[in-house]
Amino acid sequence: MQPKQIESLNAGYRDTLGIVTDDGSRKVIYPRKPKGRFYNMRTVFSLALLAFMFGMPIVKISGHPFMLFNIIDRKFILFGMVFGPHDYFILALGFIAFTVSIILFTAVFGRIFCGWACPQTVFLEMVFRRIEFWIEGDYLRQKMLNIAPWTGKKIFKKLLKWSIFFSLSILIANTFLAWIVGTDELLKIITEPVSLHMGGFTAMLIFSGVFYFIFAWFREYACIYVCPYGRLQGVLMDKNTTVIAYDYIRGEPRGKINKSEERDLGDCIDCKECVAVCPTGIDIRNGTQLECVNCTACIDACDVVMDKINRPRGLVRFASENNIKDSTKFRLTGRVIGYSVVLALITFVLIALIAMRMPIDVTILRAPGMIYQEQPDNKISNLYSMKLTNKTFDEVFVNIKLENIDGEIKIIGNEIKLQPNDVNETKFLVIMDKSKLTAMNTPLEVGIYRGGTKFGIFMTTFLGPPQQK
Numbered sequence: 001m002q003p004k005q006i007e008s009l010n011a012g013y014r015d016t017l018g019i020v021t022d023d024g025s026r027k028v029i030y031p032r033k034p035k036g037r038f039y040n041m042r043t044v045f046s047l048a049l050l051a052f053m054f055g056m057p058i059v060k061i062s063g064h065p066f067m068l069f070n071i072i073d074r075k076f077i078l079f080g081m082v083f084g085p086h087d088y089f090i091l092a093l094g095f096i097a098f099t100v101s102i103i104l105f106t107a108v109f110g111r112i113f114c115g116w117a118c119p120q121t122v123f124l125e126m127v128f129r130r131i132e133f134w135i136e137g138d139y140l141r142q143k144m145l146n147i148a149p150w151t152g153k154k155i156f157k158k159l160l161k162w163s164i165f166f167s168l169s170i171l172i173a174n175t176f177l178a179w180i181v182g183t184d185e186l187l188k189i190i191t192e193p194v195s196l197h198m199g200g201f202t203a204m205l206i207f208s209g210v211f212y213f214i215f216a217w218f219r220e221y222a223c224i225y226v227c228p229y230g231r232l233q234g235v236l237m238d239k240n241t242t243v244i245a246y247d248y249i250r251g252e253p254r255g256k257i258n259k260s261e262e263r264d265l266g267d268c269i270d271c272k273e274c275v276a277v278c279p280t281g282i283d284i285r286n287g288t289q290l291e292c293v294n295c296t297a298c299i300d301a302c303d304v305v306m307d308k309i310n311r312p313r314g315l316v317r318f319a320s321e322n323n324i325k326d327s328t329k330f331r332l333t334g335r336v337i338g339y340s341v342v343l344a345l346i347t348f349v350l351i352a353l354i355a356m357r358m359p360i361d362v363t364i365l366r367a368p369g370m371i372y373q374e375q376p377d378n379k380i381s382n383l384y385s386m387k388l389t390n391k392t393f394d395e396v397f398v399n400i401k402l403e404n405i406d407g408e409i410k411i412i413g414n415e416i417k418l419q420p421n422d423v424n425e426t427k428f429l430v431i432m433d434k435s436k437l438t439a440m441n442t443p444l445e446v447g448i449y450r451g452g453t454k455f456g457i458f459m460t461t462f463l464g465p466p467q468q469k
Helices: 003-009 011-015 037-058 085-109 112-116 119-136 139-147 152-181 183-191 194-218 220-226 228-236 297-308 321-326 334-356
Strands: 067-070 075-078 081-083 243-246 316-319 360-366 373-375 379-390 396-402 408-412 416-418 423-433 441-450 453-463
Touching (some): 081 085, 085 112, 119 152, 119 220, 152 183, 316 321, 360 453, 379 416, 379 453, 416 423
Antiparallel strands (some): 067 075, 075 081, 243 316, 360 379, 379 423, 396 441
């Protein structure tokens, strides 16, 4: 049977939505609890991600968070390094690199991020559904419980589930808030009077309500209707993208197995186990679909069936459309190579910028509109403006000295003190004896000192009167 004939037999799925009934109401998905090698790997990987999410806000280096994404104050800490508005080019380049990596990853592996690493899937499948299985039982028991009358047993189970769900939603919301404001500020919001932290308390309540709504009711709708990444996959994927695919060459024509007859059909026995475990309620045998999050539950379910009927595993597996149609292996395409080159270049530039990033950034400019000023005792002065950006967690005192010529530096105002991750602008005069000037423009080397230790030299020029020949 040709692929076009197979598609025509199963084309009915295109005319309906798998999560909507004929009258337009929502079709509740009751997926069977998956089991198998991929599910076990997902479990281990999800535990690592959960440990990272809940544990990372607690990790500190010298009293400062190891990771922080304070969008409100425009302060970001990545691997112990603090970034502020002055590092916008690094942050922008990092965002571009992240976007290109998503494009590259999707072009090669499809929507596997959604099924393995997306917080929505990790929490729903590995936390909330497991609690649901524990309290209400497997999918058949859940379905029977939902249509059963409200007895004491049902009320107890529902209240227990909803209470745990909401408690977890509060925990997730507080953890999410800790990534934004830090654990110290979060502790203040929790322990101090609500009136002192009304904004933080309100944010925590809103986040808790949103998370409870998503994990208790909205569920797969977030992946199908809301997630922009799911919409992008149709543009980013092609026939060479590795996805979870049904091998129709080997599986068709499908049909029930009959031990008393010699089988002349494909390996698919139409058991619908792949449909029963799907968290979005689709039939993977219909091909790649928007609802598929590449969670691999259908692969595990199909492999179990193949083992039982003594057929090779892999009827549903990771493969591209061309892999199945042409019986070929994975190969690099021009598009994937192009994305990889672009990502490598951006990553190289990003690493170079971070490596060359100074802890204190200094900019010195001569005051605009001014040439030089006559001073007593036959001296000349130039006025400079200096901008210093402190990119550290420490309070810093800065001194400046002339390195290559005799002269005097006079700071206008108080001593130069930089607050952590702050910008300071000051002005200073460079005063020199007129007799020591041999040209209109004299090169200056201004040494920048932090606590008596020189950490940089800034090059500028000193402008004097025209020299007599």
